[in-house]
Amino acid sequence: MTPNTPQTKTNRTMPNILVCTDGSAYASSVYDHAAWAAQRLGASIHVLHLVDPHHETVSSADLTGAIGLGAKSALMEELVQLEATKAKLAHAKGRVILEAAREHLAKAGIANVLADQKHGSLADSIEAYDAEADLVVIGKRGENTSLDYKHLGSNLERVVRTCTHPVLVAARVFKPVKRVLLAYDAGPGSERAVDYIATQALLKGCSIHLLSVGSGDARISGGMTAAKTKLETAGYAVTSDIQAGHPIEVIGAQVKTDGIDLLVMGAYGHMKIRHLLIGSTTATLLRTCAIPALLFR
Numbered sequence: 001m002t003p004n005t006p007q008t009k010t011n012r013t014m015p016n017i018l019v020c021t022d023g024s025a026y027a028s029s030v031y032d033h034a035a036w037a038a039q040r041l042g043a044s045i046h047v048l049h050l051v052d053p054h055h056e057t058v059s060s061a062d063l064t065g066a067i068g069l070g071a072k073s074a075l076m077e078e079l080v081q082l083e084a085t086k087a088k089l090a091h092a093k094g095r096v097i098l099e100a101a102r103e104h105l106a107k108a109g110i111a112n113v114l115a116d117q118k119h120g121s122l123a124d125s126i127e128a129y130d131a132e133a134d135l136v137v138i139g140k141r142g143e144n145t146s147l148d149y150k151h152l153g154s155n156l157e158r159v160v161r162t163c164t165h166p167v168l169v170a171a172r173v174f175k176p177v178k179r180v181l182l183a184y185d186a187g188p189g190s191e192r193a194v195d196y197i198a199t200q201a202l203l204k205g206c207s208i209h210l211l212s213v214g215s216g217d218a219r220i221s222g223g224m225t226a227a228k229t230k231l232e233t234a235g236y237a238v239t240s241d242i243q244a245g246h247p248i249e250v251i252g253a254q255v256k257t258d259g260i261d262l263l264v265m266g267a268y269g270h271m272k273i274r275h276l277l278i279g280s281t282t283a284t285l286l287r288t289c290a291i292p293a294l295l296f297r
Contacts, residue, residue, distance in 0.1 A: 014044055018048060049117050099115070169286060180207065185213075198233070210238060
């Protein structure tokens, strides 16, 4: 396949990674995480930038009752011109962002890159693009989100909730991944994470720490034993333990103590509305742990 050749499910010769970018402060790290994953998986990359009409459109509210007809016509003409100018600037900005992404990935040695600009909101469109991806990469925060650790990007939850494939959530800075913590709760997300790590090349050579927080009932203990065996059979060095306490505090402390490079976990906890929201534990760990996370539905 030649560079910049789009892949569809019918013509794929390699896995495909979807990279969502808005050119924010996280963009360079997102590209670094994507390049790392592409090299591990032998994958192509599809960089996607969306021009959101809701952010670029000048107000077109009905001003009939507020100003006279003549003044309204003049004002509306100016608004239309301003709207056209802003739209052109938004598309030009997008082209600059995509060119920067191409250059960044080329320097990282990634040849198979499709950089694509579309019109629409990421939250509304992600389902269509996810269908052609095997892994999705997005930053924890975007251009419209404060870099304060208390906030996550406005698109992040929708992307995680919608995507059927694993979502790699990039931290502010990339560093090579050697130590992985898998937060295990015997839920569907945990089991998919174990299967993915065991069968895919993304984390080959990394050490895996399986950690469950709670009382460690028979279901958890049995699941931990099976998961450890599956990962060891796949060639991983695995440690495992069950700790009492609050999941956010225990997992956060373990990440710091062990110098963990990547947190792997299910996107949802065991809650009835899990199909509507990212689990509160997941969201809090994404906010407070200064490392990337690999999430599974």
